[in-house]
Amino acid sequence: GFAEGRVVLSDPAAAPAVPPAVAEENTKPEKGKKEKQEVDFREVGSALVFVETGVASGSGFIAEMDGKVYLFSNQHNFMGAGKTDLRTMNGRLLQPVSFEFCRDRDLVRFELGEEDLRDVTPLQLAVETPGIDVPVVVFGNSAGGNVATELKGRILGVGPGDIEVDADIVPGNSGSPVIGTDLKVVAVATYVSFELELDKDDPRRQIFKGTRFDKTRRYGVRIPADGWVKTDLKNFLNQTYRISDLNNQLEIMLVLVQYWSGNEDFDEQAHRIMTAYATQGGRIKRPYEFHYAESEQAVELWVKAFKRNHEEFVAKVADMQLTKTDLAKLSKANDQMSTSKVQLIDDHLRSMLLDKVRQGQDALKQYDWMSSYLRESAEPLDELAGEMVRVLEGQRNILPRIKRWR
Numbered sequence: 001g002f003a004e005g006r007v008v009l010s011d012p013a014a015a016p017a018v019p020p021a022v023a024e025e026n027t028k029p030e031k032g033k034k035e036k037q038e039v040d041f042r043e044v045g046s047a048l049v050f051v052e053t054g055v056a057s058g059s060g061f062i063a064e065m066d067g068k069v070y071l072f073s074n075q076h077n078f079m080g081a082g083k084t085d086l087r088t089m090n091g092r093l094l095q096p097v098s099f100e101f102c103r104d105r106d107l108v109r110f111e112l113g114e115e116d117l118r119d120v121t122p123l124q125l126a127v128e129t130p131g132i133d134v135p136v137v138v139f140g141n142s143a144g145g146n147v148a149t150e151l152k153g154r155i156l157g158v159g160p161g162d163i164e165v166d167a168d169i170v171p172g173n174s175g176s177p178v179i180g181t182d183l184k185v186v187a188v189a190t191y192v193s194f195e196l197e198l199d200k201d202d203p204r205r206q207i208f209k210g211t212r213f214d215k216t217r218r219y220g221v222r223i224p225a226d227g228w229v230k231t232d233l234k235n236f237l238n239q240t241y242r243i244s245d246l247n248n249q250l251e252i253m254l255v256l257v258q259y260w261s262g263n264e265d266f267d268e269q270a271h272r273i274m275t276a277y278a279t280q281g282g283r284i285k286r287p288y289e290f291h292y293a294e295s296e297q298a299v300e301l302w303v304k305a306f307k308r309n310h311e312e313f314v315a316k317v318a319d320m321q322l323t324k325t326d327l328a329k330l331s332k333a334n335d336q337m338s339t340s341k342v343q344l345i346d347d348h349l350r351s352m353l354l355d356k357v358r359q360g361q362d363a364l365k366q367y368d369w370m371s372s373y374l375r376e377s378a379e380p381l382d383e384l385a386g387e388m389v390r391v392l393e394g395q396r397n398i399l400p401r402i403k404r405w406r
Contacts, residue, residue, distance in 0.1 A: 039137045039179055041150060045089050047123045048148050049073070050141050051175055054082030057144030059175035062088075062112065063123040063185055065223070070109040072223065073175035074190055075101055075373045078108065080244040080291070081237055086110070089148065090119060099233040105161060105221050106190055106373045108236075109228065123177060125223055126184040130155055130163060138167045138189050138220075140176025155186070156212075162219050163187045169218045178220040187220030231370065239374055241291035242367060243381070248288040250360050250384050252277075252299055256306055257353055257388050261395050262404035277303040302356050306349065313345045317405045346398045354392045361385045 049060035049071055060073035071086060071094060078084065086094040096110035130136075134155050142149040153167030165178060169189045176189040194216055198205050208214040252273055259270035276286045277300050290296040320342065364382050369375040 039181060039183060041139065041148070043121075043183060044123060044139055044177070044179060045148065046120045047177075048089055048139055049094065049175075050085075050087045050146060051077050052083070052085040052087070053078055053080075055080050057141055057146065057172055059140035059173055059189070060086060061123055061139075061175070061177040061185070062117075062120055063125055063177070065109070065125055066225075069112050069117060069122050071096060071112055072107065072109050072177075072185075072188060074188065074221075075106045075108050075371065076190075076377075077175050078237065079240045079377070081240070084233070088120065092116075092118075098230055099236065100228045100230045101236055101371050102224065103227045103229055103370075104372050105224065105227070107188060107221060107223065123179070124184045126180060126182075126186045130158055130180060130186040132156065132158055135181050136165055136167060136178050136186065138165070138169055138173060138176050138178050140169075140173040140189060142170050142172050144172040160222075161224075162190075162221055164217055164219050165189075167218065169220075185223070187222050189218075190221045191219050193217045193219065229370070236370060239367070239370055242363075243374065243377055245290050245292055245295040246360055246363060246378075246381055248290060249295060249299060250357070250381055250388075252288065252303070253353065253357055253360070254384065254388060256303070257357075257391055260306075260310065260349060260353065260401070261391060262400050274303060274307045278307040302352065305352060309345055309349050309352070313342065313349065313401075314405045316342045316345065317402055320402070320406070342402070343398055346401060350392055350395070354389065357385050357388045357392070361389075 044061075047062040049062060051058040051060050051073055056077065058073060058077035060071050060077075062069060062071050064070075086096070088094065094110070094112060094116045096116070097113045098111040099108065100111070101108045132155055136153055136155055138151040138153070139148055140151075141147070142151065151167040151169060151173070153165050155163055156166055157164035163178065163186060165187075167178070167189075169176065169192070173189045174191075177185040178187040178189055180186050198208075255266050255269045255273055258266040272287060276284050288299075290299070361382060364378050364385070367378070369378060
């Protein structure tokens with residue numbers, strides 16, 4: 001998904017349109033030491049893993065760490081997962097013995113038993129900080145095609161947690177190993193960052209114009225030695241389900257808020273939602289899937305209430321006989337409580353929407369997120385809820401809605 005100018009690499013439909021070119025190799029080996037220029041796929045293929053969750057397709061790889069063998073991938077590959085199919089190149093379904101997530105990075109690892117390691121040669125993790133401009137190759141499930149691909153490039157930048165590469169990683173490569181010519185994994189392909197988000201009149205645009213920093217940038221996350229937390233995979237997935245359900249609830253609420261405020265662009269979506277969640281029979285395909293029955297039941301209750309009150313509001317507006325004087329009074333009645341049926345219904349609708357949005361905000365604040373990645377994934381939902389609160393609080397005047405529904 002997209003967030004703050006970046007996209008994680010699990011959704012093939014979100015692939016960047018124009019991948020950057022791969023830089024030409026220009027480094028020289030140390031005197032008396034010949035640098036290996038190619039990584040043979042046959043040397044790493046048995047350690048590659050295809051990740052399928054029923055939501056998206058991604059990548060993983062098998063490597064040794066601290067005397068054990070793990071399958072490494074990204075946390076975001078398992079967001080909202082309905083299943084966890086982890087298959088090796090020979091099609092064998094892995095059966096991990098334990099699950100761990102990294103507290104501070106978008107990484108997970110599954111410990112593997114001896115049975116899973118038949119015919120597998122685990123990769124080795126790099127210990128030293130990688131250098132800039134050294135060759136790397138990324139092997140993984142590019143664009144969710146369910147075939148291993150080879151993407152060559154070089155390291156463009158190095159940080160304590162990330163590296164930047166020019167290998168053309170795309171959605172589906174999430175979880176792929178970024179391998180140096182010594183066959184050691186230097187990072188896990190994780191996300192793509194798009195061009196800088198600067199206003200057109202921002203003078204800083206000229207500073208970055210024409211540089212590589214004004215284009216799509218691709219990153220891998222380095223694997224830390226510590227910060228790993230063992231938990232039951234179900235507990236981790238439950239938190240991703242909470243995020244998914246809250247996201248769906250807030251998206252439905254956003255459509256109804258915009259519809260109530262008179263935004264005609266949301267008419268079709270609002271009618272689809274009201275038909276799906278406020279109509280008896282249950283034969284209509286619902287536009288959102290929920291992991292928890294109580295989440296969907298809550299949506300049904302307040303969508304039905306919204307539909308009932310909105311229909312009554314529209315009917316009352318249609319019967320109104322308003323003079324220019326009446327309209328002038330309404331245009332000034334921002335905070336005045338009225339006993340008119342139309343204004344009472346409108347105020348009830350706005351109060352109901354505000355209450356539901358704030359409930360979503362409170363639910364987000366109550367969760368003790370396991371990792372920084374999950375916490376960061378929930379932050380845009382809080383921002384969305386906050387924006388809806390501002391819209392609802394800023395539209396106390398009923399006149400625009402009366403004009404919209406007359």
